[in-house]
């Protein structure tokens with residue numbers, strides 16, 4: 382294959398046919414890796430070929446590796462001798478160069494691959510594979526016949542990454558903070574476009590408990606009139622829309638996202654929806670043409686909220702309504718959020734929220750204030766006293782702690798008992814629905 386075709390065409394593949402990969406093919410691919418440059422030509426990396434499902438299962442269960450590692454018939458574990466040149470990054474660069482060669486050769490041989498830094502706890506991986514010190518696991522590479530054909534994710538334009546002689550600060554860096562106040566709307570747009578889109582389209586980055594989704598449906602239903610025009614506003618990543626879409630069989634549904642790439646994400650999960658984008662305004666939607674604007678946990682994910690609500694007001698018909706769902710800051714959800722940031726020390730997107738992006742709960746009081754200039758509040762509903770996320774986090778805690786536990790403060794030891802207690806408390810307090818203290822709240826307001 383021509384090199385330029387391989388460079389353009391190679392994609393990270395995360396779904397594989399369950400066919401074994403022949404030893405000769407693996408060796409050919411590793412040989413290509415060996416052709417890569419190495420600092421001082423020191424031969425510092427080696428590869429363990431793992432083709433036993435039971436070992437891959439141990440990677441997931443014991444080390445917290447990403448679950449899609451189980452999809453690959455073969456996983457290459459690349460280990461590097463870290464004793465030499467420890468203070469420099471050259472060992473890592475050596476494996477990166479090798480991986481790139483191996484991915485291109487795999488593609489050339491009609492095989493799919495994906496480099497994975499999400500292998501979890503390297504110490505446990507080393508123990509499972511019998512790797513001694515000073516070898517360290519740098520990454521995994523999944524390998525196999527592809528069972529998907531991922532589209533090319535967006536990449537920065539050449540002009541944005543190209544400098545001559547002097548660095549020119551012309552692109553807007555993405556912050557790493559989990560707090561929404563540290564971001565502007567364009568940075569959120571780019572985060573969704575590049576980072577959230579890193580995996581294939583259609584994946585859910587947000588998780589909602591099924592009981593909570595039922596309650597959300599119940600809150601929307603009474604306000605739906607036949608043939609109404611509904612605008613779902615910045616509900617990225619489309620998870621809520623996917624679950625409530627069945628409500629809108631008799632309505633016209635439009636989804637507005639910050640970019641065409643973000644809209645593609647929602648498109649992959651929904652049907653019979655038309656899409657528009659938000660630049661400085663909601664493009665392509667005329668004044669006073671919409672019956673209902675829906676904001677499903679959108680305000681928590683975006684700065685410049687006034688601008689968005691002003692636009693919602695513009696497109697709504699005279700008697701039009703806005704239905705806003707929020708994660709309430711003045712509830713146990715808010716306490717949980719603060720505990721994650723201040724006690725566990727999760728201040729950056731790495732590991733946490735990395736794909737869904739920054740997120741910050743809002744209090745009912747701030748929401749009322751935000752709405753007050755353009756809307757009259759008609760209805761307030763509280764959904765569950767304690768966060769329904771407790772149930773979801775309980776299932777994910779083990780894997781998360783194995784992957785990211787080292788970065789968290791010692792309060793991490795309280796996570797599992799707290800979730801266990803929280804689960805029991807959640808069930809016994811489900812009936813409490815005071816909007817000011819509920820973890821999830823819904824406000825319905827009429828256009829002024």
Ligand SMILES: Cc1cc2nc3c(=O)[nH]c(=O)nc-3n(C[C@H](O)[C@H](O)[C@H](O)COP(=O)(O)O)c2cc1C
Pocket residue numbers: 391392393394395447495496497498499500520531533534578579580
């Ligand atoms: C160093 C490195 C680490 C990566 N880690 C993961 C990972 O843990 N899990 C995963 O699914 N993909 C991982 N990827 C794949 C990237 O998500 C992927 O390269 C990126 O989204 C661009 O897509 P493309 O490779 O199809 O161009 C990694 C890639 C690199 C270079």
